[in-house]
Amino acid sequence: MAYPDLRAFLSDLGDDLLHVRQEFDPKFEIAAVLRSLPADAPAVLFENLxxxxxxxxxxxxxxxxxRMALALGTTEERLAQTWLENKGRALAPVIAKGSAPVQEVVHRSPDALLSLLPILTHHEKDAGPFITTGVVLCTDPATGRRGMGIHRMMVKGGKRLGILLANPPLSQFHANAEAAGRPLEVAIALGLEPATLLASVVRSGPLGPDKMAIAGALRGEPVELVRALTVDVEVPARAEIIIEGRVLPGVRETEGPFGENTGYYFSNVSPVIEVTAVTHRDNFIYPGLCPWSADVDTLLSLAAGTELLGQLQALVAGVVDLELTGGTAGFSATVAVKGCARHEVRRLIMLALNLDRRLKTVTVVDDDVNIRDPREIAWAMATRYLPERDTVIISGAEGYVIDPSSAGSSAGSKAGFVATRGSGPEFDKVTLPAAAAAKAQEFVATMLR
Ligand SMILES: Cc1cc2nc3c(=O)[nH]c(=O)nc-3n(C[C@H](O)[C@H](O)[C@H](O)COP(=O)(O)O)c2cc1C
Structure with missing residues (x-):
């Protein structure tokens, strides 16, 4: 089922949404709550800012x-499968009929972004408030292709935003605009329903489909777009907020420090956006996302992890499942395989580490290991992996820009660990008799109810 917008998703959450009436400050306090919540906690709506x-x-x-399964109209068990089945169907967006909710309130050439929007300040040494869920939309001046991705943006005072453009396609589109001596027109969508947010960070590659069409495919309905008011960009008509502006050619300023998805502060010298308009819905909802949080883990797990799973399954027989390790910004993954020979596992490792530029370490286990339980992964490593025999190292790889150990250098390195079992019965995992296991499961479920 497709959610038309964030509000429809929130109203479907019922008890899984906590309404917070106590006053919280967008400066530090909201991010602190978001960082403190266990992943299993309800979603939160702060109503008194x-x-x-x-x-x-x-x-x-x-x-x-x-909640991600709810957003994609599936079950937790079928999440990866649903993503892989639907994503390829590419359903092109349509132009919305009538007036667009996101343009209910219009501020042309606003003086101060912060007086309009409760943009959060997250961590203690952040240089200021940062937009963390802004889906930046623009068109490549060279090819006319749409680009779409989450990019962090720092409020620099007045109507200027610093933007980290470290990844294609937007980094390339910006380079193309600069080469022509022109600003890059952009629109930043805030408050999208989760399927469209997720589609914005999928690795679609330079020749891949329009991410807006991937969003349509995931939703099972096309995304409705409307033309922005001051830039030549189409934006989701049912977003909560749109910030319109131009990335200025040839301008670079310090952006950061900012506590990143790695759990470390990262500063950069980055391009600058001059804001030309802000439009929003009546009683808008600003989307908060705390870096290095479970929200980020889920986004990456599907958009990068499941994507990689699909690619590996097409290349190597016996690949069962893949999970990115939470908290690692997508740098670390575990893959489960079934009946994969050791040399095939080594091939799998080299493929995985090369297909995903962010991925730095990958561990391969058998499918008797629960790859969503760190204890089981550690168990497989402790009992099935031999360092000298089972380590694959790739040197001279690109160091990902926000990884402090190699930060953007060409001296990065990657490693894979073969932690699959040998063939003998000494590798059989202990089991419980089925009847006793069922009785225990029922007992524990009743106790915890
Ligand atoms: C939570 C989150 C934050 C991100 N922040 C940035 C950013 O600040 N700058 C950037 O260039 N890319 C950022 N990205 C990655 C881009 O959105 C990227 O285009 C997208 O994930 C596609 O993946 P790829 O870079 O592997 O092709 C972020 C991704 C996520 C999930």
Whole structure:
């Protein structure tokens, strides 16, 4: 089932959404709550913001597979399968009929972004408030292709935003605009329903389909777009907020420090956006997303992890499942295989590490290991992996820009660990008799109810 917008998703959450009436400050306090919540906690709607009467902030929206499954109209067990089946169907967006909710309120050439929007300040040494769920939309001046991705943006005062453009396609589109001496027109969509947010960070590659069409495919319905008011960009008509602007050619300024998805502060010298308009819905909801949180883990797990799973399954027989390790910004993964010979596992490792530029370490286990339980992965490593025999190392790889150990250098390295079992019975995992296991399961479920 497709959710038309974030509001429809929130209203479907029922008891899985916590309405917070106590006052919280967008500066540090909301991020601190979001960082403190366990992944299994409900989503949260802050309804009383210090300094922003009437505005609301939503957070912890997709911190677990349960809510992500709801957003994609599937079950937790079928999440990866649903993603892989639907994503390829590419359903092109349509132009919305009538007036667009996101343009209910219009501020042309606003003086101060912060007086309009409760943009969160997250960590203690952050240089200021940062937009963390802004889906930046633009068109490549060279090819006319649409680009779409989440990029962090720092409020620099007034109507200027610093933007980290470290990844294609937007980094390339910006380079193309600069080469022509022109600004790159952009629109930043805030407050999208989760399927469209997820589609914005899928690795679609330079020749891949329009991510807006991937969003349509995941939703089972096309995304409705409307033309922005001051830039030549189409935007989701039912987003909560749109910020319109131009990335200025030839301008670079310090952006950061900012506490990143790695759990470390990262500063950069980055391009600058000059904002030309802000439009939003009546009583808009600002989407909060705390870096290095379970929300980020879920986004990466599907958009990068499941994507890689699909690619590996097409190349190597016996690949069963893949999970990115939470908290690692997508740098670390575990793959489960069934009946895969050791040399095939080594091939699998080299493929995985090369297909995903962010991935730095990958561990391969058999499918008797629960790859979503760190204890089981550690068990497989402790008992099935021999360091000298089972380590694959790739040197001279690109160091991912936000990884402090290799930060953007060409001296990065990657490693894979073969932690699959040998063939003898000494590798058989202990089991319980079925009847006793069923009785125990029922007993434990009743106790925890
Ligand atoms: C939570 C989150 C934050 C991101 N922040 C940035 C960013 O600040 N700058 C950037 O260039 N890319 C950022 N990205 C990655 C881009 O959105 C990227 O285009 C997208 O994930 C596609 O993946 P790829 O880079 O592997 O092709 C972020 C991704 C996620 C999930």
């Amino acid at each position: 210090a300094g922003y009467p009437g505005a609301r902030v939503a957070g912890n929206l997709i911190a677990n597979r349960r």
